[in-house]
Amino acid sequence: MCIRYFGFALLVWFPGVLHAQNTTQSCTAPRLDGGFFSPRQETYSNGTTLTYTCHEGHKPPVKGWWVTSTCENGKWSHQPQCIDEKACFPPTIPNAKYTENSNGWYEEGDTIRTTCDEGYEHKDRRATARCTNGTWSSLPICENRINSCSEPPKVAHAVIIHQRYQEVFAADSEVQYECEDGYTMEGADTTNPIICVGGTWTGGPTCSSRPDAGHGGSPDVGTGGGHTTSTGHGTQPGREDSRPGTGHGGSPEVGTGGGHTTSTGRGTQPGGGGSSTTSGSRSVYASIDTCGKYPVVPNAVVVQVERMYLKYKCNSFYKQEGLDTVECYDDGTWSALPVCKEAFCVMKPGPYVYGLDLSAAVYLKEGEQKFPCMWQDYSVAVRCTNGRITYTDWSLSIYCNKGMTAACWIIPH
Known part of the structure; x- marks a missing residue:
């Protein structure tokens, strides 16, 4: 009887042992031309890590003049090798x-x-x-893009449906809101989306509590076409004239730069063009991995990612204020962020002085000058100075070809 049970125990135990042996495999020693590694063995058990470096004129295929690779079930976490020192690693290009x-x-x-x-x-x-x-x-x-939009405005008691979250939306993008149970939508047809037009979202809806919903008090008002706020990442302009190209109907007007944006979120988010503040006194910096997701700087992009800092650059039509690098503190917060202030003028469609008539919005960077041709031998110089448009009569027949209209913009060389 005892022998029978013992044999049964072996049958149960051996398959488990065989299965365990099959789940982990050892690695053979790598062939490393142009370098050497340690420890040197013929085989490496699962989980073993070796270190290697390369001779002059070569480098590992990952950053560092010495690197490690670990045996993971018969394969190295990356194949140890030495490549030409003039080779390049894959670059990090945000967006x-x-x-x-x-x-x-x-x-x-x-x-x-x-x-x-x-x-x-x-x-x-x-x-x-x-x-x-x-x-x-x-x-x-x-x-x-100058006519793209940041995240849609947050509306109290509403959520955006059929659309994944993103920080930037292309022009003509559409999103649709849906109120939570017990609230009804006002200010917009429930089937009509809001649209990104000229860098600004068209007016959003308001979700008001139904009389029979038992919510009491005055309804919460969402951020529509009036003043808007931004939470999380990015900024959302509230007024229709807060971003370039937002004029619709009526007489044209000249947009002005120098506006300000605000943003609230994790870490320090400067707003209004003023100086940013950090909570408490910090002096110890840490790897950017400590702070998690990169902070969003309105109208700027990350152009360089290093272990200890991020580097930002403002978009073409914005001017940077503050440091362009952002560091991470050991308490998980970011150092002061740069501010990108508007540095452009926008001429909205319609008639202007000197007979100039625009069919589409025209953007000029701060200090930029353009020459619209109105007749065959006559044009006017238009310049953006301190956020304002100035005009100068010029006769530029050399630059104006026959048949050109106000839609043609010429920049002399």
């Missing part, structure tokens, strides 16, 4: 995509072409980068 090389690195002379995410565009129309002597030449920057 952009590009085709990554299958081997994880790029040879000298390789070129990548980027595509900006929806709502972004290439700064200065530069979309490619070339690997030169171990670094990328002039990495492309994907910045907010």
Whole structure:
């Protein structure tokens, strides 16, 4: 009887042992041309880590002059190898995509072409980068399009449906709200979405409590076309004239720069163009991983990511105030963020002085000058100075070709 039970126990125990042996496999020693590793063994058990470095003229395929690789069930976490020191690692380009090389690195002379995410565009129309002597030449920057919108305004007792959250929306994007139970929508048809037009969302709805819902008190008013606030990340302009190109109907007017944006969220978020503050006295910096998600700086993009800091750059039509680098404190908060203030003028569609008549909005950067051709041999100089448009009569027949209209803008060389 005892022998029978013992044999049964072995049958139960052995399959478990065999299964355990099959779930973990050892790794063979890597072949490392142009470098050496330690410890040197013929085989490495699962979970074993080796360290390696490369000889002069070579480098590992990941950052660092010495790196580690771990045996994970028969495979190394990354294959130890030494590549040409002039090769490049995959770059980090926020808000952009590009085709990554299958081997994880790029040879000298390789070129990548980027595509900006929806709502972004290439700064200065530069979309490619070339690997030169171990670094990328002039990495492309994907910045907010001038007519794109930040996140839609938050409406009390409402949620946006059929749309994933994102921080930037392309022009003509549409989102639809739905009120929570016990509230009804006012100020907009429940089937009509709000639309991103010229950098601003069209007026949003209001969710008011129904008389029979038992909520009592005055209804909460959401942020529609009036004053709006932004919570979380990004900023949302409230007035229709708070972003370029938002004039609809009526007589045209000249937009002015120098406005301000506000934002509240995690870490320190400066607003109104003033100085930002940090809570308490901090002196110890930590890796940016400590602070988690990168802070959003309105009208700016992250252009460089390092272990201890982020670097921001304002979009084309904005001027930066404050430091361009942001660091992480060991308590999980970010240092003061830069502020990107408006630095442009916008001419809305309609008639202007000197017979100038625009059919579409025109944007000028601070200090920029353009020459609209109105007749065959006559044009007017339009300049953006301190957020205001100024005009100068000019006769520029050399720049104006026959048949040109106000829709044609010429910048002399």
